[in-house]
Amino acid sequence: MKAAYENTLKRIDRIPPEGLKQIVRNLLAENSIYESALNSTLDGIIVCDLAHKPLFINRSAEKITRIVSWAQEVVLWEQLDDDNLADFIQEALSSEKNILNHELSISRPGGTRLLSISISALVSEGKIAGNLIHIEDITEKRRREAQLRRAESLAALTTLAAGVAHEIKNPLASIRIQLGIIRRILEKNCAKKTEPIFHNISLVEQEIDRLNSIVVDFLFAVRPMDITLIRNRVEDVIKEVVEIMGNEASVHHINIVCEFEDNLPEVMIDPKHLKQALLNIVKNAIAAMPNGGTLTISAVTRHDELQISISDTGIGIPEELLAKIFEPYFTTKESGTGLGLTITFKIIKEHNGEITVESKPSKGSTFTIHLPIPQPEQKSLPPWEDGLQIEGSEMEE
Ligand SMILES: Nc1ncnc2c1ncn2[C@@H]1O[C@H](COP(=O)(O)OP(=O)(O)OP(=O)(O)O)[C@@H](O)[C@H]1O
Ligand SMILES: [Mg+2]
The missing domain is CATH 3.30.450.20 (PAS domain)
Structure with missing residues (x-):
């Protein structure tokens, strides 16, 4: 382009005014392209x-x-x-x-x-x-780099902690077994089963069990999950959960109500993991109703998802804590690990689902699990099969 303009410059005296105007117009157009390119970066x-x-x-x-x-x-x-x-x-x-x-x-x-x-x-x-x-x-770029570095070091720390937790689990199991053996030997040799030593052994056993459940929950929360989704009925999983928790609920004067919509579709679930996710929510709901109440578990379809709602009439969650309850180790309980809902959240994500919560202090809470309903495969037919005609595509005989 430059050479062309240099040539034009050499014969500029011979170019008629109309030609000159056109050259200037061309130059302006070119200039505006360069300027917009520079302004767009x-x-x-x-x-x-x-x-x-x-x-x-x-x-x-x-x-x-x-x-x-x-x-x-x-x-x-x-x-x-x-x-x-x-x-x-x-x-x-x-x-x-x-x-x-x-x-x-x-x-x-x-x-x-x-x-x-x-x-x-x-x-x-x-x-x-x-x-x-x-x-x-480069403010955002540096922020993203710092975030990535933090995430990487957190991931490394989590792997390290998971390794340590795993190493604790095995000797803990062995301590529990040895303690059982000691208990049996003592039971054989002690005349009275009410000896204070049995009380001490029970306390140690309880503490070992607590430590074990902390380690197991931690490993469950940080390790990648081995989830296999299969088409299944959520009602069966919910019924199993109700059966497991029925006793504990009645001890606390809690009435469990199940409401299933007719003809619920099957969805892609891992029954074992979904059961764990529901159990964690139900356990929290029971803990939230120390003076009894009603626990309602419902399953309905809404648009293209199946929703499982677990509602309690318990203490509720203050609004400022709602955003924190799924965070690892967030707990308001003296003996809670704060991993229950973290695990539930992770399981539901692995199901390609969502979990939402609504709560009102002293009225109760509702946790809703949203699971996608598998859609029949959409086959895209060629337009002529579909009865559609592409404009101007009619074949000439
Ligand atoms: N149904 C509920 N009603 C009121 N508060 C709740 C409810 N569910 C959860 N929470 C609050 O969320 C917190 C976190 O729950 P999460 O299940 O993760 O841990 P946790 O129950 O404290 O301990 P754990 O790991 O033993 O389950 C609870 O400590 C409690 O404050
Ligand atoms: Mg819990």
């Missing part, structure tokens, strides 16, 4: 002349430096509102050195922003004609 670009006055500042640079309208006759640093940035640009441009990815923070009303600045000579026709300044706002 997210990187800030500033071109300065040899006197350090701006020749061009693209949109991103205007946004990053907050230069509202720039003046061509004023040196660049005098047009910058941040002292830190202005001082750096003045020193860098005056020193005439190339600068690569210098990081600098500037203060902005929303907080500090981190910039990466590179400055190089602008070479035109083999001569230095000024400077090209490249500015990038």
Whole structure:
């Protein structure tokens, strides 16, 4: 393109006015393409002349430096509102050195922003004609990198902790077995079964069991789950849960009500894991009703999902805690591990489902599990099979 314009320049005296107008129009169109390309990039670009006055500042640079309208006759640093940035640009441009990815923070009303600045000579026709300044706002990039680093170190820590927990589990099992043997030997040799030593043994056994359930829950929460989804009925899983928890519920004067919609579809579930997820919610519901109440478990279809709701008439959850209850180790109970709902959440996610909760203090809580209902495969027929006609596609005989 440049060669064509050079040729035009050589014969400019012979070009009629209409031809000249067209050439200028072409030049303007070309210029506007370059300008929009430079203005569309997210990187800030500033071109300065040899006197350090701006020749061009693209949109991103205007946004990053907050230069509202720039003046061509004023040196660049005098047009910058941040002292830190202005001082750096003045020193860098005056020193005439190339600068690569210098990081600098500037203060902005929303907080500090981190910039990466590179400055190089602008070479035109083999001569230095000024400077090209490249500015990038790397605040989000750095934040994401830090987040990734944190996630990586957390993952490494979790693996390490899972390893330690696993190592604790085996000797714990062996301690429990040995204690059982000691109990049996003592029972054989002691005349009275009421000896205080049996009370002490029971206490140690209880503590071992507690420690074991903490370790087991922790491993369950952090290890990848071995979930196999099969088409199955959720009603059967719910009935099993009710059977398991029935005794505990009646001891606490809790009435369990099940409400299943007719003809519920089968959904993709791992019955064993779903049972665990429901048990954790039901156990919490029972704990939330120390003076008795009603536990309602319902299963209904809504659009393309099956919803299982577990409602209690218990103490409820204060609004400020609602966002925390699925977090690992969040508990308000003296002997809780705070892993129950974390495990439930993980299981439901593995089912490609969601779990939501609504609660009102002293009224009760409702946990709803949303499971996708498998849809019949949609076959896309070719348009002529489908009775559709593509415009202009009629075959000529
Ligand atoms: N139905 C509910 N009613 C009131 N509070 C609840 C209910 N379900 C959960 N919570 C609150 O959420 C917290 C976290 O529950 P989660 O099941 O994860 O742990 P936990 O029950 O405390 O301990 P565990 O790991 O032994 O289950 C509970 O400590 C409780 O404060
Ligand atoms: Mg719990």
